[in-house]
Amino acid sequence: MYNFKRNIFFGFALLFLNSFIFADDRTGQSFLMPRGISENSMIELALQGYRIYHSDYDKTERPYTYPKSKSLLNIQTNYIYSSSDNSDALARYFLPGGKPFIRVKQDGGKGTVASKWLGLGRSDGDFNSKFKIHPERKIFGTILNYHQDLSRIYEGLWFSFMLPIVNAEHTLNIKEFTLGSEGEDPNIRSITSALNQWAYNFGKFSPLKISYTGLDDVLFKFGANVLKEGDVRAGIYTDFTLPVTGKPNSNFVFNHVLGSGGHLGLGIGANCELTLSDYNKHILSLIGDVRYRYLFSGIEERSFDLKQNGEWSRYLLVAKRGNATRPLPAINYLTRDLKITPRDRAEVLAAFHYNYNNLNLEAGCNLWWRNSEKVELKNPWNVDVGIFNPFALQSGDGTASTAKISQGFNDVQPDPNNMFVAIPESNLDLDSAAQKTSISHTLYLGASIDTQLLDSLWMFGAGGAYEFGRDNAAMNNLSLWFKTCFSF
Numbered sequence: 430m431y432n433f434k435r436n437i438f439f440g441f442a443l444l445f446l447n448s449f450i451f452a453d454d455r456t457g458q459s460f461l462m463p464r465g466i467s468e469n470s471m472i473e474l475a476l477q478g479y480r481i482y483h484s485d486y487d488k489t490e491r492p493y494t495y496p497k498s499k500s501l502l503n504i505q506t507n508y509i510y511s512s513s514d515n516s517d518a519l520a521r522y523f524l525p526g527g528k529p530f531i532r533v534k535q536d537g538g539k540g541t542v543a544s545k546w547l548g549l550g551r552s553d554g555d556f557n558s559k560f561k562i563h564p565e566r567k568i569f570g571t572i573l574n575y576h577q578d579l580s581r582i583y584e585g586l587w588f589s590f591m592l593p594i595v596n597a598e599h600t601l602n603i604k605e606f607t608l609g610s611e612g613e614d615p616n617i618r619s620i621t622s623a624l625n626q627w628a629y630n631f632g633k634f635s636p637l638k639i640s641y642t643g644l645d646d647v648l649f650k651f652g653a654n655v656l657k658e659g660d661v662r663a664g665i666y667t668d669f670t671l672p673v674t675g676k677p678n679s680n681f682v683f684n685h686v687l688g689s690g691g692h693l694g695l696g697i698g699a700n701c702e703l704t705l706s707d708y709n710k711h712i713l714s715l716i717g718d719v720r721y722r723y724l725f726s727g728i729e730e731r732s733f734d735l736k737q738n739g740e741w742s743r744y745l746l747v748a749k750r751g752n753a754t755r756p757l758p759a760i761n762y763l764t765r766d767l768k769i770t771p772r773d774r775a776e777v778l779a780a781f782h783y784n785y786n787n788l789n790l791e792a793g794c795n796l797w798w799r800n801s802e803k804v805e806l807k808n809p810w811n812v813d814v815g816i817f818n819p820f821a822l823q824s825g826d827g828t829a830s831t832a833k834i835s836q837g838f839n840d841v842q843p844d845p846n847n848m849f850v851a852i853p854e855s856n857l858d859l860d861s862a863a864q865k866t867s868i869s870h871t872l873y874l875g876a877s878i879d880t881q882l883l884d885s886l887w888m889f890g891a892g893g894a895y896e897f898g899r900d901n902a903a904m905n906n907l908s909l910w911f912k913t914c915f916s917f
Contacts, residue, residue: 454518454522455865455902457740457861458861460677461683461864462686462690462864463904464867464869466509466595467645467648467670467688467689468774470795471778473648475780475791475875475892475910476888476890477574477912478716478782504574505572506912506914507572508570509910510569511566511568511570512565512907515904516565516602517529518898518900519904523683525740525741526540526740529561529563530560535550535554536554537840543837545838547617547620547744548612548614548623549617550613551613557608558606558609559605559608560624561605562602566683566904567598567600568595569595571594572594574589574592575589575590575592576589585654588652589650593644595643595645598639598640598685599684601635601683603634605620605621628757628761629760630764631680632681632744632760633680639681639685641685643674643675644673645674645688646670646694649670652698656701660707661702662703664700665698666699667697668697668720668722674688677690678730679764690727690769691729692769693725694722696722697720701717703716703717710786712783714783715779715781715782716779716780717778718777718778721773724772724773724774726770726803727769728768729767730765730766731764731862732764732862733763733767734861738832738833739835740834742834743760744834746758748818748828750849751824753823753824753826754823759816767806767807767859768806768807770802770805772802773800774797774798774800775797776797776798778795779795780793780794788876789876789877789888790875791874792873792875796870797868797870797903798867798868799864801866802865803863804859804863806857810853810857815828815830815850815851815852816828816850818843818844820841828850829841830852867899869896869898869903869904872894873892873894874894875890875893876890877891885915887913889912890911890914891910892909893909894906894907894910
């Protein structure tokens with residue numbers, strides 16, 4: 430038994446160490462999917478898992494349990510506040526060039542954005558500004574967790590569901606520093622106004638807070654406790670996630686998202702508890718939960734870049750065939766309904782739980798992994814536009830298919846023989862619209878008190894957690910939570 434306990438402990442330790450290696454920050458991406466409530470086993474199980482494992486003891490043996498002959502109904506209300514804590518890393522995720530800011534100059538240059546692509550310009554060529562963002566996400570939530578023991582039907586059988594009601598606030602916290610003169614267009618005088626101009630239907634950078642209240646994915650679980658031998662308890666379950674909030678749109682960068690973005694999920698899992706020490710009412714246990722889930726494909730609206738033209742090419746200008754002198758925002762054409770397949774994700778939770786009479790203390794960690802999305806066009810690409818050629822003088826002139834966002838208009842190379850080169854489907858960089866592989870590691874602490882009220886067993890607990898994203902495809906989050914629970 431000693432070797433068995435030791436192997437479990439070191440197995441969990443090796444899994445969590447993986448979350449600190451192989452970091453790979455992304456840049457210039459158009460979409461970020463935050464981690465949903467239903468993908469966080471810590472929110473569901475912290476302090477609560479131990480309570481459920483011990484629900485079949487005799488009531489006189491433990492003050493916090495009910496007799497085996499009575500099916501346990503356990504209702505938990507979880508109040509959570511969480512705030513992201515890696516704004517510079519998130520800024521690099523959205524901005525080009527791997528920096529938490531962009532330099533916008535009229536003549537462009539390496540590592541900059543040429544201002545005229547954004548509609549910013551001056552006759553004297555003196556536009557020069559620095560644009561910085563500090564993306565921040567805050568959530569406030571109330572989560573109802575219902576657990577019903579079904580041992581009267583079959584020994585060890587149980588059912589549960591989790592209903593999260595969440596308010597999400599997304600703020601870019603834009604700061605701009607003018608180093609030259611403002612733009613001459615009265616409607617587009619700064620980078621902030623350029624990235625929110627009326628001509629953009631998508632991909633705007635909102636200077637205001639974007640807030641939304643709704644339901645995160647509803648999580649249903651159906652399982653059975655299959656092993657109870659000495660100090661070891663184990664169970665298996667299947668789960669199903671039902672999205673109830675609308676799909677995200679691409680109107681704004683870092684727009685609000687709740688849950689999985691409208692994707693159904695189906696998963697399996699296993700849990701266990703190992704009593705490490707039980708002496709004179711002092712009980713120390715190791716609790717574990719492992720789960721795997723697959724999310725099915727659905728249609729979402731996303732913006733994307735062009736492979737040949739590089740990061741932020743979605744903010745270039747384009748022109749229609751036969752109307753080469755009229756520039757149009759590329760973002761309006763490079764935003765499409767896409768078939769998004771989130772694919773699979775997995776979680777491992779491990780925690781030490783200490784119990785003495787009615788006092789419970791818990792310290793744990795949670796490893797979360799999410800696969801990268803598979804992104805495909807919903808419909809064939811048949812858009813007849815090409816990259817705008819600043820030297821076009823007539824409506825029948827050609828394009829500048831190799832232009833990049835860092836090139837000033839004077840440095841753009843028109844296509845040979847004044848040809849019009851339409852953007853081909855092979856040049857669409859759908860990967861720039863995909864959520865990348867994400868890994869995070871969460872550490873948490875919690876404490877609770879059990880008491881009898883109104884002939885029911887009540888628990889009052891509180892705790893905090895910090896989530897470390899391996900790279901900028903996952904957020905760092907500071908969370909505080911308060912739990913109330915009653916059983917009958």
